Amino acid sequence: MTDAPTLPNSLRSGPDDRGHFGQFGGRYVAETLMPLILDLERHYRAAQADPAFKAQFDYLLKNYVGRPSPLWLAQRLTDHLGGAKIYLKREDLNHTGAHKINNCIGQILLAKRMGKTKIIAETGAGQHGVATATVAALFGLPCTIFMGAVDVARQQPNVFRMKLLGAEVVAVESGAKTLKDAMNEALRHWVANVHDTFYIIGTVAGPHPYPQLVRDFQSVIGDEAREQILEAEGRLPDMLIAPVGGGSNAIGLFHPFLDDTDVEIVGVEAAGEGLDGKHAASLAGGRPGILHGNRTYLLQDEDGQITEAHSISAGLDYPGIGPEHSWLHDIGRVRYEPVTDEEALTSFQKLTKLEGIIPALESAHAIAAAERIAPTLGKDKIIIVNCSGRGDKDIFTVADALGVKL
């Protein structure tokens, strides 16, 4: 959690008390959920003010997750590209292999605090599902994970991991049977079980206060990176790059730097087969609308029907984006760039060979953007790229895309 003071004119002071970042965010939920959302907000405020909550969060991040995660100078990648110096924030080295666990630790502590006895979550690639099942096991709470039936089929190792961890995995058969539909089904389950169930949302989306609290829990990434780069280089970086699906790893890295106007910030959207084909780039190819509790950029048709997203990375395969990203996009503080499936695949292999680090396909999108940008910058410039997760989960997808039979 970040506890740095925010100035009145700071870009870090949002959302407002109604959960809005400019025109984005808000609480667009059924009346049944509204009292619970308000209750969650009250408990979160109390937790923020409670040193014991922060102490327990920090303890678990250090001793269970293994934080701080290293900031690795990717020298061979830097030499290969011949431009700016590239550092990787190694979220892939966290317990369970991605940044997702940071948020899950925070939310399950909130669930305990609220006296909730059951945990639910949605998952796309299965990383958030595994992280949620992990903390549910750690705290001894029963856990149900909603996952699109298509994702269940293509992410079998993670499905098995969740089951080993004691979670029940519900294959969602509605809609396109992917992440968006899993979230619909989790919301339907939640609405029928609000009295005892806590919904651990996996990204900086959903109704207020989720985008805020998930961001706060993930801001440990940027807080650490800031300290680490100051120690390594004696100055702030020139640029941050992170992949954006819902955008939790990205906002976690970006948020502590938002007021440092000299630090350029780049979010990377999944352009799938290209922006004129099937993709998941909500900012580049969508417009503002309301889905899953918040107003944000969405892929949709002229009547406001949501269209299907596509990315080779299941974690980016979502037709929306967190509301704070929509706001940062509109005010121009963060630049969002598209990267295609093909570019991500190339970078996946390149980082693996040059650095001995197999990145998640999500993270490979950020690496691809770095490859594009670094050569255009001088060697005195510094870029931090968020290596948000490890790629072991993706080897089947990558093998398939490369025509390799495993």
Next chain:
Amino acid sequence: MSTRFAAAFAKPHPALVAFITAGDGNTAANLDALVAGGADVIELGMPFTDPMADGPAIQQANLRSLAKGTTTADIFATAAAFRQRHPDTPLVLMGYANPMTIRGGDWFAAECAKAGVDGVICVDVPAEEDPELGPALRAAGIDLIRLATPTTDTARLPAVLNGAGGFLYYVSVAGITGQQQAAQASIDEAVARLKAATDLPVAVGFGVRTPQQAAEIAKVADGVVVGSALVELVAQHGDAAAPHVEAFTRTLANAIHSAKEIAA
């Protein structure tokens, strides 16, 4: 309150509020069947790709309708044609925020007024987000119908009622449409609590499937909402559903209308 709502709830018996999804099956024929069968208020569902508050029956109806290419313009055309055929039956559009607000609340409210729509229920615009639709609808003379639920406590109720019109829709179970049924005792208690707080008629829905259930609820409520059970008839009979819809509507209406006598 629109005069059509006022007239519907001033009848000497409780009201049957009947829901079907626009663009699913032969919608015009099914709407006529609802009226012929004795429905007092019609809710026309606007299909959405992501109907988060709906159970399987209405989810499937949404997908069937969208698969046929139903547009928002089609829905307003259906509503306007209904108004031509049935000048007196109140018509409510029910759906989700994104299709209703994508061209702006003012646009939506103006289209509702043009089509002769009396009220709007938006599932995912709670009182806290009222500016999204409420002011535009009220300015256009369209009632914004609010939902109250088992989780809406007494402290919160005034906020829910502020700006509400038409009738108050009591969602009798914390859950999604067409699933479990609420205990009658909990409905009695909730309706009494709501009626003490508002002069609006109170209609009860979610999980009401049979004439017997509807009659029990009609003993205490001003109206009973039935949706999934009607939508399932459309699923079963497709374009030939109208006679089935009419027959079932009649059994519901008879049960509800004879549940209690209301002094006129």
